Amino acid sequence: MSSFHSFYGFLDMGGYAPFVWPAYAVTFTVMGLNIYWAKRLLRRARQAARRRIAVQEETHLAGPTEEPSV
Amino acid sequence: MSDSTLKGENVHLWRGERHVLRGVHFSVSAGQCLQLTGPNGAGKTTLLRTVCCLSYPEEGRISWRGADVRADLPAFHAQLAYLGHEPPLKMELTARENLQYWVGVRRRLSQAAVDASLDRVGATRWADRPVRTLSAGQKRRAALAGLTLMRVPLWLLDEPTTNLDTEGQRLVGRLIDEHLAEGGLAIAAVHHELTVSAQGLRRLELQL
Amino acid sequence: MAWTWFHRLASPPHIYRTAGRLTPWLAWPAALLIVAGLIGGLYLAPPDYQQGDGYRIMYVHAPSAWLSLMVYTIMAVAGGIGLIWRMKVAHAVAAASAPIGASFTLATLVTGSLWGKPMWGTYWAWDPRLTSELILFFMYLGYMGLRAAFEDVQRADRISAVLAVVGLVDVPIVHYSVVWWNSLHQGPSVMYLGKPTMPPSMLVPLLIMFLGFTLFFGAVLMMRLRGEVLLRERTATWVREAIRT
């Protein structure tokens, strides 16, 4: 079934190893970074929301603002 | 026109993290002037810009003659004049040229009408000088000439008396009074009380 | 009215929760498919009669290229929807997509050039596809640069949406003009196995990879989308509940 006769042959990629493996490495690095960045974004957004809510609760305790109207 | 009423209902607007307009209500009818007061940063300018639809409120509704202004924005804009902090003038053009290009896109202007409006604000003597050479007060007067020249019912004025001498401040009051007498309406953000006759004056105080 | 369910569906809390729930359902199939594609593409598929084993770069290059274009389209369409219906969630989708698309465009360029070296004898040839891809990368950079230039998220959303829509109109024009340009200069163009009769042992892993990459994009998009939705909410009480966990 396999197209390679040995594990070494697989690693060698028929002589194309210096191109094939870096290409896969780059792609999977990009994928890994994407996951990392996404998690970081979510974490930061949560922190920002927490800060914002804290500030809002503080100002709320200071006294609700009057609804201005005519 | 009794139905010429501008109404704002429950207007909310945020600027980034700041909740600037927090449920503002107002109503101005023909012959009335609404004077907006409040400390710096309370949202006077923001409210004016929201009323003329330069800013988009996240909640609430602004209606003119009973209909939401966003239903037909060009028609609404054709009936309002907005004067911001700075007189909207090109420095390289003369006051007269400025009026031609500024008001000229709204209505056909006769020479006589332009002259009359310039005369009304005492601008005749320097109307043909480049705006760059005018004083801040003179620029303000040129902007006021544009305002009267538009002949629209709804005036939105942001600090209309800035840079004007006492005489100029009284001129603003008189212009508004005349405008109201003709059935126009006005909203003005001010720091100093306008010299407007009391019966048409209403007040809205915005808080920080 | 049909609109009520639509609005409920597009409401930030609903999207936030759904995106969270959907993430594993996209991520795990994506992982399985990509592993299957890797085995199929790197190990099981036979070598190409012309390119030997070098063609195996295709299994990451082609799906990356597909993502780079698909994501730009999604970004522009979402931006357009956000612009017309003033939907924050649509803008959040656009904002979440841009860095993913840009990174896969970069991956396409790098893998393409790594593929080019054994095929053309040089890392970079002005091949029409690679050139278009490079221009697309610049467009992503411009989009993200424009976004970053505005402090107010709302304005950044709306302004960058205009750019994305303009770009979407322009991308095909750029592509065809570049292909036209290339046809005049007889450039090397043997990148793709354009043969319609790719044997199934080669084709199936490729299709699996396409699907895997697409699902991977979906999973990352869902994660980013939750963050972007949170960034666009100011006072909503649901945020309190959401960030407690």
Next chain:
Amino acid sequence: MNEIAAQAPTEPLLMSQSRHAPSSLAVARLMLLRDLKLASRKASQLVQPLAFFAIVITLFPLAVTPELPKLRHIAPGVVWAAALLSSLLALEFLFRDDAQDGTLEQYALSGRSLTGLLVAKTAAHWLLTGLPLALMAPLAGAALGIPNAALPGVLASVTVGTVTLSLIGAVGAALTLGVRRAGALLSLLTLPLEIPVLIFGARAMKLAIAAQPYGAPLTLLAGLAVLGVTLAPLAVSAAVRINLE
């Protein structure tokens, strides 16, 4: 003090647009005249992009070779790249001045079609920067060794091409209206979109130099201009409105 006694207003308040409003064409004409008059009062702004164009052209004989046959070979690329860069330089003051002194806001609130007004402004911009550039291009071409017989082709391609450059540039200028130091961002946004113009324009010039019919690329350039005229104004007015917020 001036006599400013209360005088009865001569005409009633205009309660609707109706018959007092000038026609759209008259408005566009007014806007065009305004921009031409403004430009005539600060001519240095007009001369600078042209001088820039001339300098960029001058760099190539110095950097590459003064031999005309060799220069002729790269002339289309040089002329077009220089045209792209100098049109970019001229964009800075397309909307920015009007936005800063508040006149743009007044036009947005005039009740007239902002799109129409901005088309007029863009037309003025082309007349003031694109057309002079096109008129200078044959001079630059001659200096780079393009035979006299090919100069009409040079003129035609740059004339048609700069229309699209002005339109795409207007989109870029409108997008970056609210950005402080927008120079680099502006080029990152507009140059990728302008690549088809570069390709078709340089091709037309190359054919003209080779004394071959250049109608096909010129038609494609004209097609781009038509597409630009129909779509770009919509993007420009959307972007300007968002940036005025």
